Amino acid sequence: MADTPPVLALRGVSKSFGAVRALREVSLELAAGEAHALAGENGAGKSTLVKILSGVHRPDAGQILLDGEPVEFHGPADAQAAGVAVIYQEPTLFPDLSVAENIFMGSQPRGTLGRIDRRAMRAQAVALFDRLGVPLDPDRPARGLSIADQQLVEIAKALSRAARVLIMDEPTAALSGNEVARLFGVARSLREQGCAILFISHRLDEIFDLCRRVTTLRDGGYVASDLISAITPDDLVRRMVGRDLDALFPKQDAAFGEVALQVRRLTREGVFTDVSFEVRRGEIVALAGLVGAGRSEVARAVFGVDRWDAGSVEVAGRRLKPGSPSAAMDLGLALVPEDRRQQGLVMELSIERNIALAGLGEVRRGPLISRVAERVRAADWAQRLQLKHRSLSDAVDVLSGGNQQKVVLAKWLARKPAVLIVDEPTRGIDVGTKAEVHRLLSELAVGGIAVLMISSELPEVLGMADRVLVMHEGRLVAEIPREDATEETVMAAATGRPAGGGA
Amino acid sequence: MPADASRPGTGLFHRWEGLILILLVAVTTWASLGVDGFANSSNVSFLLLDVTEIALMALTMTLVIVAAEIDLSVASTLGLSCAVLGWLWNAGLPIEAIMPICLVAGALCGALNGYLVTRLGLPSLAVTIGTFALYRGLAYVILGDQAVADLPPAYTGLASATLGPIPVMTLLVALLAAGFTAILHFTSLGRAIVALGSNEEAAFFSGIRVKRIRFWLFVASGAMAALASLIFTFRYASARADNGSGLELAVIAAVLLGGVSIFGGRGTLPGVLMAVLLLGVVRNALILADVANEVLNFVTGLLLVASVLAPNLGAVWRRRSSPPLEGKSAS
Ligand SMILES: Nc1ncnc2c1ncn2[C@@H]1O[C@H](COP(=O)(O)OP(=O)(O)OP(=O)(O)O)[C@@H](O)[C@H]1O
Ligand SMILES: [Mg+2]
Numbered sequence: 001m002a003d004t005p006p007v008l009a010l011r012g013v014s015k016s017f018g019a020v021r022a023l024r025e026v027s028l029e030l031a032a033g034e035a036h037a038l039a040g041e042n043g044a045g046k047s048t049l050v051k052i053l054s055g056v057h058r059p060d061a062g063q064i065l066l067d068g069e070p071v072e073f074h075g076p077a078d079a080q081a082a083g084v085a086v087i088y089q090e091p092t093l094f095p096d097l098s099v100a101e102n103i104f105m106g107s108q109p110r111g112t113l114g115r116i117d118r119r120a121m122r123a124q125a126v127a128l129f130d131r132l133g134v135p136l137d138p139d140r141p142a143r144g145l146s147i148a149d150q151q152l153v154e155i156a157k158a159l160s161r162a163a164r165v166l167i168m169d170e171p172t173a174a175l176s177g178n179e180v181a182r183l184f185g186v187a188r189s190l191r192e193q194g195c196a197i198l199f200i201s202h203r204l205d206e207i208f209d210l211c212r213r214v215t216t217l218r219d220g221g222y223v224a225s226d227l228i229s230a231i232t233p234d235d236l237v238r239r240m241v242g243r244d245l246d247a248l249f250p251k252q253d254a255a256f257g258e259v260a261l262q263v264r265r266l267t268r269e270g271v272f273t274d275v276s277f278e279v280r281r282g283e284i285v286a287l288a289g290l291v292g293a294g295r296s297e298v299a300r301a302v303f304g305v306d307r308w309d310a311g312s313v314e315v316a317g318r319r320l321k322p323g324s325p326s327a328a329m330d331l332g333l334a335l336v337p338e339d340r341r342q343q344g345l346v347m348e349l350s351i352e353r354n355i356a357l358a359g360l361g362e363v364r365r366g367p368l369i370s371r372v373a374e375r376v377r378a379a380d381w382a383q384r385l386q387l388k389h390r391s392l393s394d395a396v397d398v399l400s401g402g403n404q405q406k407v408v409l410a411k412w413l414a415r416k417p418a419v420l421i422v423d424e425p426t427r428g429i430d431v432g433t434k435a436e437v438h439r440l441l442s443e444l445a446v447g448g449i450a451v452l453m454i455s456s457e458l459p460e461v462l463g464m465a466d467r468v469l470v471m472h473e474g475r476l477v478a479e480i481p482r483e484d485a486t487e488e489t490v491m492a493a494a495t496g497r498p499a500g501g502g503a
Numbered sequence: 504m505p506a507d508a509s510r511p512g513t514g515l516f517h518r519w520e521g522l523i524l525i526l527l528v529a530v531t532t533w534a535s536l537g538v539d540g541f542a543n544s545s546n547v548s549f550l551l552l553d554v555t556e557i558a559l560m561a562l563t564m565t566l567v568i569v570a571a572e573i574d575l576s577v578a579s580t581l582g583l584s585c586a587v588l589g590w591l592w593n594a595g596l597p598i599e600a601i602m603p604i605c606l607v608a609g610a611l612c613g614a615l616n617g618y619l620v621t622r623l624g625l626p627s628l629a630v631t632i633g634t635f636a637l638y639r640g641l642a643y644v645i646l647g648d649q650a651v652a653d654l655p656p657a658y659t660g661l662a663s664a665t666l667g668p669i670p671v672m673t674l675l676v677a678l679l680a681a682g683f684t685a686i687l688h689f690t691s692l693g694r695a696i697v698a699l700g701s702n703e704e705a706a707f708f709s710g711i712r713v714k715r716i717r718f719w720l721f722v723a724s725g726a727m728a729a730l731a732s733l734i735f736t737f738r739y740a741s742a743r744a745d746n747g748s749g750l751e752l753a754v755i756a757a758v759l760l761g762g763v764s765i766f767g768g769r770g771t772l773p774g775v776l777m778a779v780l781l782l783g784v785v786r787n788a789l790i791l792a793d794v795a796n797e798v799l800n801f802v803t804g805l806l807l808v809a810s811v812l813a814p815n816l817g818a819v820w821r822r823r824s825s826p827p828l829e830g831k832s833a834s
Binding site: 305325326328329335337342343344345346347348349353356357358360361363364367368369411 | 685689690691693694695697698701702704705706707708709710711712768769
């Protein structure tokens, strides 16, 4: 045990992007058979560190050590050859190839004459899934797999190449509870088989659940490496933020006003059926359920992105024209969508232009856009959401994931909506800012806005919601008032088990 | 380098436009010094007049391509509008009544493109290749291969009239160019066009009426082609069904050379206008220098290829070199 060098280590690594110093002399050691967490606020440099380990970026200074020996990765292929595999939050499989073909992409088992040996490929895929303990069908196409299953395919791919280091950058952000548990099961068994794991998450409980060590970064600098058993979550937050944090869920009670959003018997065939609910001014209503229950689809239909087949939506008593986001926005509706890269942002446009995009009419002076108004609007919200950025005219694609999410929030909050629908509002956002976003939502509610919040994070649902609506397989199956909402009642409804009481 | 200069889709002037400007100045200087008959006022008028139709159609084409669409049918629309003009003139209608009818016909051509693209969801490349043939064919159906030449001198005169060395039509181009530049770069419509060309889904989620904007861009493109057809017909004092054939390539080449991304979401109008001039100057100078026609075609072809390749080379290269996972990474 004593003196085996770490499988993979960074020593004094620095990396800058122009004037942004993303990493400053960071060191990290990954030991075989150990899960290691990387913690830090949005923009602390976690993903940058991952990209250095995976050969995407090259460090400006410092060394990468493989089994104690300095190495240079000239590209992702080098890192892969060295046994480093990375699982991203959204894997990129070839949708039309089968699961097995995806796993062996580029390293297919060969038969005579160099032909791809399909039978061997299939058998090996089955063996891999056995080893992972997940029943995935190697013959089905990758299209239509859930994100969680796609991640497992990526992990199988890593295993097939005898990966010794598995890096996961926010793999759980888009997973439901069961899927996280399954992923952790796989991670644990890999760990036992001698893999080194680097795990990134903004959910502290996951870090404490899975990992043995945690390294913390702050503003690109190395803060500490601790044994998980030696610290508390509060200690970890203090290392990340540099100070003590206040209560995580400062929900204030608001007085409810008249009904702001009324959804009646909304149906979109094959997606959701007969969904009715209302949200009052001042109220925060959570829409809970498993991933795939149809929550986002309801939100999209209400906002007009998708059409519906039957039913109606009223905003402040006025009937909404279906299929038109601009009509919805005219009535004061706003939707912070689920997928920030595809739906929330135009990645090549600057921060300020993205924030202005949903309110072009509001940054206009006469017929022309006012750059000053645009800048002021963006600066105001960047400050309120503690956006970590260099210049507001930078393209959003250089921001860290969490900071991109803040830009999406800013874009919609700047419209001062009457009804705010947020779909996974704190996905990828760090603990400190999460509390800030919750405070903001709570304040908005107190100010008379109706909030409909879709969230897969139970603590968020339980902490924020005045009322919890639960969906299961496209239907609204339960409505739970704040007093009765517990992890058990919500999960029972979400999984379709008959709850103890009504529903 | 100022933070604004290198970033796509925001400011008015980028590195690429700077390059085109330098090239334009260099080629013009070379032609003035080295090509006989280039730097006199009648040639300047001729040159400016010669790019009128291309410049006009490039204005709308820029918006269309920034919106990640393309309109290959513009020159055919121009031909159809010419045919309509010739036919109605033969039928004895007053020219003042014919001109608005031509504009409407052009707008209708654009509307059909727009309808097929936005309502039926067909790719504009396929749709406008189809209407490219359709509109030109229709032009022949209407006018056959006759040439209508007895057009009113008041209009044919105006089409090539000059104020000093500057053609009157160039003033019209300048006026419209200023308007379109303002639209693309300083209005919310322009912002919306850039956004939807870059990420249609995010634009739609932002309340931008993606389809409506695209539809009207095609209508504008068709109407602009018809406007160009009027100038073209009067300038050559001849309305024929084959007027302006092949012009769509010159228009698209100028737009791409001007730095507009063929993938949409990026480009500036000043860049396009300079590219129109650049291509015009090169052609004009080579003709004056008595370069053989084959060489002329070769050089024009070379510029076409370069115009498609160069501005997009960076983008293509970035796409190919970035590992597929990087762009999709979670954070
Ligand atoms: N390609 C790039 N160009 C310029 N700046 C970049 C680039 N990539 C990252 N940065 C900057 O480097 C810093 C660190 O970003 P990184 O993505 O590593 O943060 P992170 O810790 O992963 O944050 P999050 O928790 O939000 O995902 C940020 O300030 C970011 O804006
Ligand atoms: Mg990150």
